[in-house]
Amino acid sequence: MWSWVLHRITGVAIFFFLLVHILDTALVRVSPEAYNAVISQYQTPIMGLGEVALVGAIVFHAFNGLRIIAIDFWNAKYQRVLFYVVIGLWVVTMLAFVPRHLINVFSH
Amino acid sequence: MTSALAAPRSPYARAPRKNGVNWEKWGWLYMRVSGIVLVVLIFGHLFVNLMVGEGVSALNFAFVSGKLANPFWQWWDVAMLWLALIHGGNGMRTLVNDYATTRVARGILKSAILAAVVILIVLGTLVVFTFDACPAGQPADLLPTFCQAL
Ligand code: HEM
Numbered sequence: 001m002w003s004w005v006l007h008r009i010t011g012v013a014i015f016f017f018l019l020v021h022i023l024d025t026a027l028v029r030v031s032p033e034a035y036n037a038v039i040s041q042y043q044t045p046i047m048g049l050g051e052v053a054l055v056g057a058i059v060f061h062a063f064n065g066l067r068i069i070a071i072d073f074w075n076a077k078y079q080r081v082l083f084y085v086v087i088g089l090w091v092v093t094m095l096a097f098v099p100r101h102l103i104n105v106f107s108h
Numbered sequence: 109m110t111s112a113l114a115a116p117r118s119p120y121a122r123a124p125r126k127n128g129v130n131w132e133k134w135g136w137l138y139m140r141v142s143g144i145v146l147v148v149l150i151f152g153h154l155f156v157n158l159m160v161g162e163g164v165s166a167l168n169f170a171f172v173s174g175k176l177a178n179p180f181w182q183w184w185d186v187a188m189l190w191l192a193l194i195h196g197g198n199g200m201r202t203l204v205n206d207y208a209t210t211r212v213a214r215g216i217l218k219s220a221i222l223a224a225v226v227i228l229i230v231l232g233t234l235v236v237f238t239f240d241a242c243p244a245g246q247p248a249d250l251l252p253t254f255c256q257a258l
Contacts, residue, residue, distance in 0.1 A: 012203065015196035022189070022228045028176070029235045032169035032243070032250035043165050051164060058150060065143045072140065097159065104163035 003083050007064050010057040017054055048105030052098055059093050060086070135198055142195045149188040170252045173241035177252070182236050189232040197225035 027035040041047060063086040071079050114121070156175075158164055175181040204217045242255035 008203065011196070011199050015200055018192055018196060019224060019228060022193075022232045025172070026231055026235045028169060028172050029239060032246050035169045035172070036250065039167050039169075042167065048164065051158070055154060055158070058154070062143075062147045062150065066147065069140045069143060097154075101158060101163055104158075104165050108162070108165040 003064055003067070003086070006060060007068070010061040013057050014054075014061060043105065043108065045105060048102065051105075052101060055097055055101075056090075056094060059097075060090050063089050063093075139195060139198060142191045146188070146191055146195065149184060149191070152184070153188060169250055173239070174252045174254075176236060176239050177241040177254070186233055186236050189236075190229060193225045193229050193232075197221050 024035075024038050027038055042051070064083075067079070067082045067086050070082060157167065176185070200221045201218055204214055204221070208214045208217055242251055248256060
C-alpha cells in the first residue's frame with residue numbers, strides 16, 4: 001500500500017512541476033535574457049535541494065512504475081521482492097546523482 | 109462523505125456497458141506503454157541536463173539553443189512533452205475520479221486538467237519547432253558560439 005501512496009504523491013508532484021517547467025522553458029522563445037533570468041533561479045542552493053527532491057520523486061515513480069508493469073503483465077507473486085528492488089535501485093541512482101549535483105550547485 | 113460504500117462484490121449499481129470502445133482499457137494500456145518510453149526519455153533528459161559537464165549550473169539560453177538546433181533533441185523533447193503531459197493528465201483524471209465527491213467538482217477539475225494539457229502541448233510544440241537559436245539583435249555572449257559563424 002505504501003508503494004501505491006508514494007506512486008500517487010510523486011505522480012502529482014511531478015505533474016505540477018511539469019506544468020511550470022514547460023512554461024519556464026517556453027521563455028527561450030521570448031528572449032535569451034528572459035530565459036537566463038528565470039533559469040538562474042534553478043541554480044540557487046535552495047532550489048538545488050529542491051531538485052534533489054524532484055529527481056528523487058521521478059526516480060521512485062519511474063522504478064515503481066516499471067514494477068507495476070511487471071506485476072500486471074508478468075507475475076504478482078514477486079511484488080514484495082520487487083518493491084525492495086525498487087528501493088535498492090533508487091538508493092543506487094540517488095548515490096550516483098546527489099553528490100555530483102550538490103557539487104555543481106554549491107561550487108558555483 | 110456520508111454516502112455509504114456498498115459491500116464488496118455486490119452487483120454494479122448500473123449495468124456495465126456491453127458495446128462501444130473500452131476507453132478505460134486503452135487508458136490503462138497507455139499508462140504502461142508511455143511509462144516505459146518515458147523512463148528512457150526522462151532519464152536521458154536528466155542525465156544530459158544535470159549530470160554531464162557542470163549540470164544545472166551550466167544551463168542557460170546558449171545551452172538550450174545548442175540542443176534545440178538539433179532535430180534529434182527537438183524530437184526527443186516533443187515526444188517527452190506529449191507522452192508525459194497525456195500520461196500525467198490521465199493520471200490526474202484517475203485521482204479526480206477517486207477523490208472528488210460531487211459530479212460538478214469532477215467536471216470542473218477534469219476540464220481544468222484537459223485545458224492545461226492541451227494548452228501546454230500546443231505551447232511546447234510551437235516553442236520547439238519555431239525556435240530561433242540565433243535571434244537577431246541579441247548580445248553574442250548570450251548566444252551559442254555557432255551563431256558567430258552566421
Ligand atoms: C518516468 C517514467 C514513468 C513511468 C514508468 C510511469 C509509470 C506509471 C504507471 C505504471 C502508472 C499507473 C497507472 C495505473 O495504475 O493505471 C502511473 C500513474 C501515474 N503517473 Fe506515471 N510514470 C512515469 C512518469 C510520469 C510523469 C512524468 C508524470 C507527470 C507528468 C506522471 C504522473 C502520473 C500520475 C499523476 C499517475 C496516477 C497515479 C495513480 O493513479 O495512483 N508519471 N505512472
